[in-house]
Amino acid sequence: MSKKGIVIGVVVVAAALSITPYVIGSQTESAIQDQVALFDSSQPMYQARVVSYDRGWLSSNAVIEVGIDLDDLGLGDEVETGVATSSFQLSVQHGPILTDQGLSLGLASWQLSNDGRGLEDYVQWDKEQLLYLQQGSVSLAGNATYSDAIPQLSNTANTGEVSFTLAEYVGHGSYDGETLIYDGLFSDFVLSVESLMVEMRNAKLSMVASADIATILKGDFYTGTGQLLLDSATVTTAEAGEVAAVDELSMDYITSLSEDTSTNTTLAHMNINYGANSLRINGVEVANLRFDTAINNLDKTFLDAYLEQIRAGFGEDPEQMTIMLSELFESHGLAFLQAQPELAVTEFSGILPQGAFNANAAMSVAGVTALPDSMEDDAFWRQHLRVDSDATIAKPLLQWATTSYVHMSLVNAGQANELTAEQLDQIAAQQAAMMIQAFIQQGVLREEDDTYIFDFAIADGMMTINGQSMPLNQAMGAM
Known part of the structure; x- marks a missing residue:
């Protein structure tokens, strides 16, 4: 290669390395502003806003204020109401050369932290540690990896009759623009409400969400899987002592979407399954317990409208919510029923000292072509209700x-x-x-x-x- 070619190549690379950080910084700022605004508008219990954003050539810094409405937590009348706010500090290094978490190439790296200021009246922890820390980076291919951590913490006396302690929590995840993968774990969590106490030991949680960040932030329905594993859990009361105890508890879910080509509609499905090696309630012990459920054939248009209605009506008077949901069914009820929705217990089984049991049941609606004048029309439901169950x-x-x-x-x-x-x-x-x-x-x-x-x-x-x-x-x- 000629010297001229080498010089041109060096100039091109130098130009790319100097222009790219600015482009990345601009795109990052726009994405953060949009996601914070979306979170604020779609999460009724929370408030969020970007207080400041200082974008430089090679890095950016932002302050994001997040608030939570204490009235919505149900802590009791004796707890001060209002909104508790705290600020998150965000620092972003623009690629392609990254140095803040070790020398590497990538589009960006970031650190999001919260020192707990503003939450001291409700939560206590080792003040030498951050209350929350998240660190991550985005590769040149656009794939993000990150980790987060929360130190051991507990409530203060200002949370009324609700108290808790949480051992250190750590998690890690990845996102490639289409799929979010996340895993986390903690060793102990104890929650007390009045005389009731729930203790969880050695928890592991995982999730896979096949959706964009906007869908996840809004809480819309998406395809994915999730699981929570507990070594053990106990429920006790001051009056009765141990009420329930479970060993090797598992809870998992699967959500999916399918297309009904005959009606050109999208249908949503969800499986929620529970299992335990043993469950003891009031001295009665069940081994190899399974309780698996399924919700199938939910019209996606109806489901989207329902979720939006729930968000819009959060905190409303229950009677007003009933009216809103009735109006929703009037406009979407026919499509909902024509999709033949099904609620099923696919397996309910276990073993007691006296013997084993196994049962399943499915309830659905079929053959609907028009809504009745009244949803309390018994003849309508007798005609269209389907139930199939058996037990041994x-x-x-x-x-x-x-x-x-x-x-x-x-x-x-x-x-x-x-x-x-x-x-x-x-x-x-x-x-x-x-x-x-x-x-x-x-x-x-x-x-x-x-x-x-x-x-x-x-x-x-x-x-x-x-x-x-x-x-x-x-x-x-x-x-």
């Missing part, structure tokens, strides 16, 4: 559960006052056996080996229990 339960388990129910009923009704414990147990067992036998004779239950089975369905105005059908209006009249 071990015989000893149902016998124990029914006996426990009868026992409690006798005690609550005062009929056990003149009975010994042995007599009460005997009467409860006898009545429970009679109840189960009556269910079998009526066809509500059927026996199969060591289990009882219950199958239930509603379709086309008919109700079917264990294979025996009758008109739904007749069945409802008999109840």
